[in-house]
Amino acid sequence: MKLRLMQWFTVNRIKRLSGWLLLTIVCLPLAGCWDQRELQNRHFALAVAIDAADGSETGPETFVQPYGGKQFRLSVELLDIMPSQGERRSASAPKTHVISNTGRSFLEMTRDMFGQLGNPIAWEHIQVIVISQAALEAGGLDQLLDWFMRETELRWRMRLFVTPGDARSILEYKPPSGEPNGLFLGNMARNYAKNPHVVGTHEDIGFTTVRLDNKAPLVLPKIELADDIIKLGGSAVIKKNGRLAGYLDEYDTMAERFIVGLEKSAIITTSCTDHPDYVYAFELFRHDTRLNPHVSGDNIYYTLDINMYGNIGEMQRCPEPHKHDTGNPEFIRKLELQFAEEVKQTVEHGLKVQQDMGVDVLNFARELKRHYPKKWEEVKDRWHEEVFPTIPVVVSVNVTIHQVGEHK
Secondary structure, eight states: OHHHHHHHHHHHHHHHHHHHHHHHHHHGGGSSOTTOOOGGGOEEEEEEEEEEOOSOOOSTTOOOOSSSOSOEEEEEEEEEOSOOTTSOTTTOOOEEEEEEEEESOHHHHHHHGGGGOSSOEEOTTOOEEEEEHHHHHHHOHHHHHHHHHHOTTSOTTOEEEEESSOHHHHHTOOOTTOSOHHHHHHHHHGGGGGOTTBOOSSOBHHHHHHHHHTTOOEEEEEEEEETTEEEEEEEEEEOTTSOEEEEEOHHHHHHHHHHHTOOSSOEEEEEOSSOTTSEEEEEEEEEEEEEEEEEETTEEEEEEEEEEEEEEEEEOOOSOGGGOOTTOHHHHHHHHHHHHHHHHHHHHHHHHHHHHHTOOOSSHHHHHHHHOHHHHHHHGGGIIIIIGGGOOEEEEEEEEEEEOOSOO
16 A cells, blocks of 8 residues: 555656646747847937928938938937947946938838948837927828837837927937937926926827827927027927917916916916016915806807915015015915916916917817717817807916915
8 A cells, every 4th residue: 555655656746747847848949039139239219300301312311212202301319338349338428329311201211221220229218209390391290100109119108399490400419417318308308397388298199199089289399409508398289180380488388287287386476566676486386277168059158267376485575575574464365366367367368379379279179078069069160260269268366375485
């Protein structure tokens, strides 16, 4: 009996070992990546620029193509992590360079770029796409982004910028920090939480694709380069057909953020009523916006109720400081009313600018469709051209000051 038990355990042990050995042999060919390529044997794309081409380009930055003409110039900033020969690996700074190609098909241009490189391009790390105004006017946003939306190697978190000038020159800008320009531009866009003059959300290619698919207008951040100074501020308004409608300056961009309720950290200034050269600043911490449509027969109007909560961020001392005591509740209430009036004027000005453009990026259409679907069906075909530009909006603003800062 004891001998049979020992034989049974031995046989089962051999079977288990044989099974594990077979499983190991089967998995060995599956280990690793069949198409692996070392990091130093890749070029990492960090930023892309799209410009218009005049069709007369010749030389190594183009190619012979049978169809389409040379309508666009595609530029790519590439990062090389392998130090140059003779440099110490630990001390070498990141090396970047920009290459370009011209044509009509962006996929065709990217493949022809391999003729200028010794290694393939890894596209997964692109931070921003900078599009020139001329390229927008030549092709429209949906056409320019088609390859970027289809390519499986690309990620939809790439941020989109629009520039009135040359897009490639922005890629060639050398940040004072010494970091690669693509990373610098991507980090610059992330400062929107503290900068009300920059479009902060829904400006990446994912949200843009949704807007374009739904034939909805959108806004994108505007970037400019002048005298070796780069500045992200203001916004470009894109119509539902992907064409550029115009630009909003910093003031009207802040108004757009107030209206859609996305602003969380704005700075609102007002002047002293007795001494206009002296300025007070309110720092916003919380913002609640309610946009409601109303229908009365054939008439449509909206009410916009804005509530803001924050602190006094700065009070420049005027010649009569005794009249401006932040410990006095009456003076604080006076400041709240002044700041509320400033917000109201900002919103009304920004609203008028966008109504004059005839482009609704303020969610007015969405709210009407949600609350009054039958009325929306009546006006949707003439919304941007006739209805939206003439809609009355009743604006109400309330500002609450919670704190006056560390010093009175």
